[in-house]
Amino acid sequence: MIEIFTDGASSGNPGPGGYGVVLKSGSHYKELSAGYRKTTNNRMELLAVITGLESITKPDQEVVIYSDSKYVIDAVEKKWVFGWATKGFAGKKNKDLWMRFLKIYKTHKVFFQWVKGHAGHIENERCDRLAVAAAQQRDKLLVDEVFESESK
Template sequence: MIEVFSDGGCIGNPGPGGWAYIVSLNNEITENYGAEPQTTNNKMELTAVIEALRFIRAQGKEDSEIIITTDSQYVKNGITTWIHSWKKNGWRTAAKQPVKNRELWEALDALAEGITISWRWVKGHSGNPMNERCDELVHVGINSLK
């Protein structure tokens, strides 16, 4: 089993943003983060999960059971529920508007295809050690832009 924790955030929204993930694989912890000078919180939340899945695929471990924990209801609900309607409706929302961040949703959908993933949500800033560490790494990423 592989455990993933992910987070993303911005200073201002939009504004400078960062993403981070922690992957526990074979009792080894891998942390990674990045940043963009002008982005949104939702883009960074999605990017964190995308980058974690890219890492897992690069390790050849996509056949493992994966648990992804995010503090983003947007990511969890989007990939487990909303995406099915979006694809069926030509990437339009229930209000017939284009889906925001479509390119990221498509990338996440492609990376998640064929993988057994359990999606979990944790309240941000609630004391979960791995979520708190991801948040720290998000800020390391944002601060690297300065």
């Protein structure tokens, strides 16, 4: 089983943002993060989950994703995202990321576990620090091209 811990952050909403991911499986441990110059917290929460899943190299893995994002967890667990997809994501934000999520989600056996944010959960706190640090690296921030083009 693979455990993926995720968090997203945004300073301002929209504003500079980042995500942090911790992957654990047996003795394997990996951290991922990136920052963006203008984005939203929800986009970073979702991108953290996507990035974690995309980093798994073998298909059909059993994965538990730990997240403090009700936005992400509820959309999947309550099956909203599948209805949104059927309707072409009409009127929904983050279509690009949800489409990317659904593509990778199908390749694994994914389970979600909600964790309370900023409540001392070791891996969640680490992900938060990774996300905030990534968002603060002003000279290394990436461009969230879809978000920036849609918000003009």
